[in-house]
Amino acid sequence: MKLYCQKSYLTNALNNVSHALPARTTNKILEGILVEVKDNEMTFTSTDTNITVKTRIGIDGNGEADFVVPAKKFISIASKLPEEEVILEFDNEKSSLSIKSGKSCSHLITFPADEYPKVMVQSSENPISLNKESFRKMIRKTAFSASSDEMNGVLTGVLLEIKNKMIKMIAVDTFRLAVYEDPAETDENVSVIIPAKLLTESSKVIPDEGDDQLHLSITDNKVVMDFDNNRVVINTLNGNFINYEKIIRRDGTIKVRVKKEDLLASIDRASLMATVQTNNLIKWTIKEDTLEMNSLSEEGIIDESVEIIKEGEDLNIGFNYKYIMEILKVIDDEEIILHMKDSLSPCLITPLQGEKYLYLVLPVRLN
Amino acid sequence: MKLYCQKSYLTNALNNVSHALPARTTNKILEGILVEVKDNEMTFTSTDTNITVKTRIGIDGNGEADFVVPAKKFISIASKLPEEEVILEFDNEKSSLSIKSGKSCSHLITFPADEYPKVMVQSSENPISLNKESFRKMIRKTAFSASSDEMNGVLTGVLLEIKNKMIKMIAVDTFRLAVYEDPAETDENVSVIIPAKLLTESSKVIPDEGDDQLHLSITDNKVVMDFDNNRVVINTLNGNFINYEKIIRRDGTIKVRVKKEDLLASIDRASLMATVQTNNLIKWTIKEDTLEMNSLSEEGIIDESVEIIKEGEDLNIGFNYKYIMEILKVIDDEEIILHMKDSLSPCLITPLQGEKYLYLVLPVRLN
Numbered sequence: 097m098k099l100y101c102q103k104s105y106l107t108n109a110l111n112n113v114s115h116a117l118p119a120r121t122t123n124k125i126l127e128g129i130l131v132e133v134k135d136n137e138m139t140f141t142s143t144d145t146n147i148t149v150k151t152r153i154g155i156d157g158n159g160e161a162d163f164v165v166p167a168k169k170f171i172s173i174a175s176k177l178p179e180e181e182v183i184l185e186f187d188n189e190k191s192s193l194s195i196k197s198g199k200s201c202s203h204l205i206t207f208p209a210d211e212y213p214k215v216m217v218q219s220s221e222n223p224i225s226l227n228k229e230s231f232r233k234m235i236r237k238t239a240f241s242a243s244s245d246e247m248n249g250v251l252t253g254v255l256l257e258i259k260n261k262m263i264k265m266i267a268v269d270t271f272r273l274a275v276y277e278d279p280a281e282t283d284e285n286v287s288v289i290i291p292a293k294l295l296t297e298s299s300k301v302i303p304d305e306g307d308d309q310l311h312l313s314i315t316d317n318k319v320v321m322d323f324d325n326n327r328v329v330i331n332t333l334n335g336n337f338i339n340y341e342k343i344i345r346r347d348g349t350i351k352v353r354v355k356k357e358d359l360l361a362s363i364d365r366a367s368l369m370a371t372v373q374t375n376n377l378i379k380w381t382i383k384e385d386t387l388e389m390n391s392l393s394e395e396g397i398i399d400e401s402v403e404i405i406k407e408g409e410d411l412n413i414g415f416n417y418k419y420i421m422e423i424l425k426v427i428d429d430e431e432i433i434l435h436m437k438d439s440l441s442p443c444l445i446t447p448l449q450g451e452k453y454l455y456l457v458l459p460v461r462l463n
Numbered sequence: 464m465k466l467y468c469q470k471s472y473l474t475n476a477l478n479n480v481s482h483a484l485p486a487r488t489t490n491k492i493l494e495g496i497l498v499e500v501k502d503n504e505m506t507f508t509s510t511d512t513n514i515t516v517k518t519r520i521g522i523d524g525n526g527e528a529d530f531v532v533p534a535k536k537f538i539s540i541a542s543k544l545p546e547e548e549v550i551l552e553f554d555n556e557k558s559s560l561s562i563k564s565g566k567s568c569s570h571l572i573t574f575p576a577d578e579y580p581k582v583m584v585q586s587s588e589n590p591i592s593l594n595k596e597s598f599r600k601m602i603r604k605t606a607f608s609a610s611s612d613e614m615n616g617v618l619t620g621v622l623l624e625i626k627n628k629m630i631k632m633i634a635v636d637t638f639r640l641a642v643y644e645d646p647a648e649t650d651e652n653v654s655v656i657i658p659a660k661l662l663t664e665s666s667k668v669i670p671d672e673g674d675d676q677l678h679l680s681i682t683d684n685k686v687v688m689d690f691d692n693n694r695v696v697i698n699t700l701n702g703n704f705i706n707y708e709k710i711i712r713r714d715g716t717i718k719v720r721v722k723k724e725d726l727l728a729s730i731d732r733a734s735l736m737a738t739v740q741t742n743n744l745i746k747w748t749i750k751e752d753t754l755e756m757n758s759l760s761e762e763g764i765i766d767e768s769v770e771i772i773k774e775g776e777d778l779n780i781g782f783n784y785k786y787i788m789e790i791l792k793v794i795d796d797e798e799i800i801l802h803m804k805d806s807l808s809p810c811l812i813t814p815l816q817g818e819k820y821l822y823l824v825l826p827v828r829l830n
Contacts, residue, residue, distance in 0.1 A: 166762045166763075169735065169736070169762050169763065172735050173732070173735055173765070176728075176731060176732045176735065177732075178728060178732075192763075199729075199767065199768040199769070200729070200732055200765070200766070200767050200768075201765070201766045201767075202732075202735075202736070202763060202764065202765045202766070203763045203764045203765075203766075204762060204763040205761075205762055205763055361543075361545060362566075362567070364543060365540070365543045365544075365545075365567050365569075368536065368539050368540055368543065368569075369536070369569070394572075395533045395536050395571060395572055396533075396536065396559075396569060396570045396571040396572055397569065397570045398540070398567070398568070398569045398570075399567070399568045399569070399570075400566065400567050400568075401566040401567075402566070
């Protein structure tokens with residue numbers, strides 16, 4: 097088998113499959129990438145058995161072949177090829193893939209394709225079509241709020257709900273919650289829990305350009321995403337998600353309207369004096385049209401002041417700055433509303449109007 | 464004491480002194496920066512006792528003060544100040560420095576200045592004036608070749624030689640050597656060994672802009688560099704430097720003229736298959752007008768080919784790619800000459816003409 101392809105397509109495809117390579121594995125073959133050549137297409141597959149990425153590129157050449165090639169070496173060689181035109185040649189007898197470009201020629205050992213696990217599944221016949229850009233955005237807005245502690249079971253996942261022509265992602269950890277929703281042009285109903293880490297990896301495969309649509313299928317404990325020349329398959333989490341609507345109490349009478357960038361910049365500075373010993377505590381004193389903020393350590397104090405428009409009582413409340421910061425960093429709006437009740441009740445963060453997104457953070461008890 | 468200064472000057476000064484902060488120390492006071500205010504100037508000093516950096520900025524305000532302030536916090540607070548105008552206020556009774564900018568106000572605890580060690584020395588009355596840019600360049604071209612093994616004594620240093628209106632820096636490790644020379648407009652003679660790591664740190668303080676000159680003094684086991692608003696003092700190394708001229712044998716009859724970028728790019732690719740087990744070996748086969756290069760591991764082979772103009776015999780020779788790469792990365796010339804004798808003798812690297820720079824690398828013995 098001998099074929100010609102473009103370096104930029106090759107490196108892009110390898111970058112995509114790199115997101116499913118196992119960080120550590122005792123199964124040697126999973127350190128490789130499965131390569132299949134057929135009908136002027138070259139398909140690359142990698143998996144850590146929980147997430148699988150398959151991506152294909154067009155090639156010039158004929159013949160069929162399939163083999164497994166060491167992933168790390170293939171990726172680093174491809175990224176450094178001197179010219180855009182690449183010639184790949186597979187020698188079945190010698191179990192060798194040669195990669196030629198300009199005056200550079202590499203030979204990589206290969207392994208038989210039939211040693212690679214059969215992990216890929218078919219998508220359903222009637223997948224749900226979703227807006228690709230919206231889907232990727234929702235992952236960025238919610239997945240960070242899921243638990244990173246494997247002991248927390250379903251809370252390490254993002255709940256994906258599609259119903260009433262709306263798509264919603266929800267992530268909940270011990271001290272916070274994130275909900276984001278967008279319209280979806282489908283009559284289907286879906287409720288599935290996808291591991292947050294793997295969902296985030298999949299979002300890195302979703303390109304800016306290309307098709308508008310992403311096609312989603314749910315089949316026996318797997319979610320299948322098809323977009324452009326890629327397929328991503330993730331094992332879903334079994335179990336019942338927490339009844340998150342019950343956690344969200346909308347009884348706060350204090351509403352603070354604030355410029356997101358001002359609040360973020362002040363927290364960023366105040367965070368310099370926050371310490372792990374105090375649970376990363378920053379204190380807020382909300383009074384009239386000002387949110388005073390301060391943090392304290394053995395080495396000093398930082399005082400910040402942010403302009404606000406307030407409804408309701410004054411309030412003293414404390415937060416672990418990391419939780420608030422992570423939320424503010426994924427919000428694109430210029431202004432937001434903080435909804436609070438008292439110094440022990442959760443703070444809700446929403447847009448000025450409606451609840452396209454809703455974040456909840458538990459405060460830190462003040463002494 | 465209350466004074467006004469510019470954020471950009473303050474952060475620049477703090478960045479300069481950061482290069483002399485100890486990485487680890489049991490002497491708590493050295494984790495601070497000594498700040499002295501007098502005559503519309505503010506001076507910052509830090510030291511790890513082997514290198515001292517002192518830098519000053521102009522300020523607006525009056526009064527005198529001196530105190531020590533926690534370095535890490537001061538540096539990170541300054542870098543995040545919201546506005547260019549900064550107000551610093553020192554309260555001696557409260558041992559507190561306040562840093563105000565816009566709506567942000569930080570208070571840092573301070574320590575008495577007299578707890579800070581007296582490390583700064585005077586420069587000599589007749590320092591040697593050198594071209595600042597040339598001095599910084601020479602450090603980049605040589606210091607990387609010094610030994611990083613503290614057991615190697617003077618070889619962890621760079622030999623600075625000034626004589627016959629020439630300035631020279633020389634660094635030698637077990638497997639390599641670097642020499643770089645420039646004209647110097649001075650009649651002085653100098654021969655001093657400066658720790659390579661600290662010399663490299665000092666070069667990071669030397670700015671692109673500002674004065675053309677750097678003033679060098681050697682006083683009792685210290686080298687003092689004055690430039691712009693900075694003074695850097697480094698403890699020199701005692702001992703006799705190796706007789707490096709003796710190591711450099713100019714009896715190679717094989718001369719290879721090559722484009723530096725071509726050679727570097729090929730080594731960069733070939734390095735992907737080089738392994739620690741083989742001492743990072745890449746093999747060169749020099750034949751007629753081609754330098755063939757290859758590297759080998761369990762996972763495959765990389766073959767590279769570089770155009771050359773050769774004088775002398777053909778040759779097979781092997782190198783630890785890291786040594787060659789580090790040299791090529793600091794050479795700015797488009798073309799260079801490799802001088803070789805046989806597969807066991809060192810390779811010399813020089814410009815097309817003369818020996819403004821000379822690098823030497825020992826080959827790896829081929830099996």
